[in-house]
Amino acid sequence: MESEKFIFCLEGVPDVDKASATEVVKILEHIAMHQGIASIYKECDSIEGLEESLGNLLYDDHNFKDYEIIYLVMPGEPNNICLNDYYYSMEEIAELFEGKMKGKVIHFANRKILDLTDEESQYFLDVTGARAISGYGSDLNEISSTSTLDRVFFSLYQDNDDLKEVVEELFQKHYSLCQLLDFRLYY
Template identity: 85%
Template sequence: MEDEKFIFCLEAVPDIESDTTTDVVKILENIALKQGVASIYKACDSIEGLEESLSNLLYDDHNFKDYEIIYLVMPGESNNILLNDYYYSIEEIAELFEGKMNGKVIHFANKKVLDLTDEESQYFLDVTGARAISGYGSELQEISSANTIDRVFFSMYQENDDLKEVVESMFQKHYNLCKLLDFRLYY
């Protein structure tokens, strides 16, 4: 498929040296097999690891333009991610991604709440160059977005790059889940 969109997933793990296969890896493999959505997965356990993974993607991967979704599976509090026992704000994340995410969709799994004001979302989009940022407003972590609505989002976006139409369709077809997890898109 010529206009195929890939996912670049960065997952926060306690220790990068561990050989444990996470649920996210299994889910991404399943998405590739069942839905035909390809991805690259990287684990990180520090902000330096996150930066290194991004740099490798940006400067060493000649297919970077094909990665339209940057999927961040990281715990944290509202508008913060937690790496190596330290919280990084959405502003710090934006500065880390500064000018590097042109046209990309930055999607956060529901391991943290994404609740941005108009100013915060505009700042993030302006600084990073991202096309959109999405995530969830619900603190409900008993349901993994990675194994439910994220796979729907990735599959629908694979077929249609109009984000408004994708979100409208998600809410039409999976209203209860979108509402329960409080899916949000800032663009």
């Protein structure tokens, strides 16, 4: 499978030892089969698991440069993720990723609200080296971004490196859903 850009997905689960194929795994398999976008999927139930998975990708995978999207599917409160009943702020996540995300797009599924100020988003981008951070401002959990907008966003980004154009096209094609879930891009 020839893919220009890969997805590295980290999903927060209650217990990695009891995990089974989630909706996210099925969606990533569908994206690989029908859109030709390869991905690596890892589960984590703690911040240590998140760090370990990220470390394995950074230091053991020689194709890390091909993983342009870091897809975080984790529950949480606005601007926080929750792992093992502990909340981590965007600042803590930025420090965890410090300098390791050069040129990457970090995308959060709508299991948590992403509502950063200009200062907060700039801090995150500066510390991580990420190209952009994206997610959703709505806490509407009845609609999963994983099965809807995320896959369209990944597909559009696969074909176009200009994030502004990707977001414009996303809104043109799915305006109502983008508005409903309040899609956001910080760059």
